[in-house]
Amino acid sequence: MKSIISVLIVVSIFGSSSVGAMSESKLISLCESDCTTEYQFFRKYTEQGSSLAEFAMAIMLYQGIGVEQNIEKANRHLARAARKGEPGAQYQLGYFYEHGLFKAKNLKSARKWYYLASRKNTLDAKDKVAKLDELLEHRDQNSTEDTVGDSAVNSDIKSGSSNLASAAERITVVMQADYRQILKAAKIQTCNANCDPYWTNVLAPILKLKR
Numbered sequence: 001m002k003s004i005i006s007v008l009i010v011v012s013i014f015g016s017s018s019v020g021a022m023s024e025s026k027l028i029s030l031c032e033s034d035c036t037t038e039y040q041f042f043r044k045y046t047e048q049g050s051s052l053a054e055f056a057m058a059i060m061l062y063q064g065i066g067v068e069q070n071i072e073k074a075n076r077h078l079a080r081a082a083r084k085g086e087p088g089a090q091y092q093l094g095y096f097y098e099h100g101l102f103k104a105k106n107l108k109s110a111r112k113w114y115y116l117a118s119r120k121n122t123l124d125a126k127d128k129v130a131k132l133d134e135l136l137e138h139r140d141q142n143s144t145e146d147t148v149g150d151s152a153v154n155s156d157i158k159s160g161s162s163n164l165a166s167a168a169e170r171i172t173v174v175m176q177a178d179y180r181q182i183l184k185a186a187k188i189q190t191c192n193a194n195c196d197p198y199w200t201n202v203l204a205p206i207l208k209l210k211r
Contacts, residue, residue, distance in 0.1 A: 030178045035066030038179045045186040046077070051086035052204075053186035056179065058089070059205050062102075075102055082113060090117035091125055092206050098128070099209055107132055107139075177205040 031038045039060050045053035054077050060066050061074035078096075081089035094113035096103045103109075111132040118125035185202040188195055 030180065031066065032180065035060065035179060037066075038183055039066035041183055042186065045183075045190050048190040050186040050189040051081045051084035051089065052182065052189055052202075054081040054084070055086045055089040055092075056182050056186065056204060058092075059207065062207055071102060082116075085116075087117045087120040087122040087125075088204055088206065090114075091122045094125070094128065095206070095208065098132070101207070101209060107136055111136065177203045 039057065042053040042057045042060070046057055058074045058078035058081060061070050061077065063069065078089055078093055082093045090113045093103075094110045094117060095101070097106045097110035097113065099105065111129060114125045114128040114132065117123075118129050181202050182204055
C-alpha cells in the first residue's frame with residue numbers, strides 16, 4: 001500500500017484556484033460512459049484499501065452518479081475514508097458538520113475534521129479551524145446552537161424517506177474533476193509492486209451548499 005500517494009494526492013485536491021460549479025452531465029462526461037464502470041472499480045479499490053477510492057465512492061453516492069443515490073451509504077463511506085486519513089474526506093466531513101449537511105450540526109466535530117485536513121494543507125482548512133476556534137471561544141459550550149442539525153437537509157434522512165434526492169437539492173459539486181484520473185490514482189494507491197510512478201496530485205469533487 002502506497003500511503004504516501006494518499007497524502008500527496010489530496011494535498012492538491014482542493015488546491016486549484018479554478019473553482020466552478022459542475023453539473024451531473026459534466027460529471028458523467030468525465031467517465032467513459034455513465035460512470036457505472038468507474039463506480040464498480042472504485043468499490044474494488046476500496047476493498048483493496050484505497051481511501052481515495054472510498055472518498056470518490058461517497059461523492060458519487062451522494063449525487064447518484066454511476067450508482068443509485070444512497071445518502072446513508074455515502075455517509076458511511078465518507079466517514080471511513082476520513083478515518084483512514086484521506087484529507088479530502090476529512091475536509092468534506094468537517095464541512096458537513098459545520099453546515100449541518102447530512103450530519104447534525106456540530107462545530108466541535110467540524111473543527112476536529114478540518115484540523116486533520118489542515119495538517120495536509122487541504123484547501124482552506126487552516127482558515128476554517130481558525131474561524132471555528134474564534135466561534136467556539138465566544139460561545140457557551142452548552143448552547144444548542146452547536147448541536148442542532150439543519151432540519152431542511154436532514155429531515156428526509158432521519159425520517160427514513162425514500163426521496164433522498166430532495167436532501168441533495170441544496171448542494172452543488174465544485175472543482176474540476178475527472179473520475180478517470182481519480183481511478184488511475186486510486187489504483188496506484190493500492191499497488192504494492194511494479195507500480196506506475198507516483199502521482200503528486202489529482203482533482204476531485206467536493207459538495208458544498210448552493211449560495
